[in-house]
Amino acid sequence: MLKARIIPCLDVRQGRTVKGVHFENMVDSGDPVDQALFYAHDGADEIVWLDITATLEDRALHLQQIAELRRQLKIPLTVGGGIRTIADVERVLNQGADKVSINSAAVYNPDLVEQVARRWGSQCVVVAVDAKRVNGQFEVFTHGGKRPAGRTLGPWLREAEERGAGEFLLTSIDSDGVQAGYDVVMMNFARGNTARPIIASGGAGSIDHLADMLAQGHTALLLASLLHQGQVTVHMLKRQLKDRGFAIRVDE
Numbered sequence: 001m002l003k004a005r006i007i008p009c010l011d012v013r014q015g016r017t018v019k020g021v022h023f024e025n026m027v028d029s030g031d032p033v034d035q036a037l038f039y040a041h042d043g044a045d046e047i048v049w050l051d052i053t054a055t056l057e058d059r060a061l062h063l064q065q066i067a068e069l070r071r072q073l074k075i076p077l078t079v080g081g082g083i084r085t086i087a088d089v090e091r092v093l094n095q096g097a098d099k100v101s102i103n104s105a106a107v108y109n110p111d112l113v114e115q116v117a118r119r120w121g122s123q124c125v126v127v128a129v130d131a132k133r134v135n136g137q138f139e140v141f142t143h144g145g146k147r148p149a150g151r152t153l154g155p156w157l158r159e160a161e162e163r164g165a166g167e168f169l170l171t172s173i174d175s176d177g178v179q180a181g182y183d184v185v186m187m188n189f190a191r192g193n194t195a196r197p198i199i200a201s202g203g204a205g206s207i208d209h210l211a212d213m214l215a216q217g218h219t220a221l222l223l224a225s226l227l228h229q230g231q232v233t234v235h236m237l238k239r240q241l242k243d244r245g246f247a248i249r250v251d252e
Helices: 032-041 063-070 086-094 104-108 111-120 153-163 184-191 207-215 234-243
Strands: 005-013 016-021 024-030 047-051 077-080 099-102 125-134 137-142 147-152 167-172 198-201 220-223
Touching: 005 032, 005 198, 005 234, 016 032, 024 032, 032 047, 032 063, 047 063, 063 077, 063 086, 077 125, 086 099, 086 111, 099 111, 104 111, 104 137, 104 147, 111 125, 111 153, 125 153, 137 153, 147 153, 153 184, 167 184, 167 220, 184 198, 184 207, 207 220, 207 234
Parallel strands: 005 047, 005 220, 047 077, 077 099, 099 125, 125 167, 167 198, 198 220
Antiparallel strands: 005 016, 016 024, 125 137, 137 147
């Protein structure tokens, strides 16, 4: 049976982890390298590292921290933010990332998804999607959730899959940082539009929220605020989820 993945996410700005609500009002949450290593030691299945202002500031990722983390990290690492070209992808992978997360550039240049998948394989390509409800539809946004992309969620997921996306990191802007639960309707809608794995992001605030998603068949859950604020630990969450009967890897 496929074991569920618990994936801490580090939203990084100017070399520090930050977290906000609805992509706004960011609060410093610590050193991302130290946090990633702590979460990995505590049982995280993967780490996602997103430079959340690289695209808005039209700059490249700060790669020194990625290299520092990779020297010590033993679990898979996905890195995103400001990735626009094949050369950007190569630089990130050369610093030790296992996968790249492409968001805005994938929307405006979908050929990039194909190019990366062809060169390194679909397993390397995570297409990140930020979406929220607008006039009864799930609209896609780019540039840190600031710009409407002129696309709706279903067609974009299908196109990105056809172009080679290996999985999707789907964030509900409506639920982000609120800790009121994942956007189950959006996540279920997305799963009905692609055969690729979907990493659900936005809204986790309790063990029950994770259990609800796993019970509906979702197998990859992203966490940020819940962990950064020290309300729970990765090990605690995984132990309780396993005790509830879910297929999940727990280091005893």
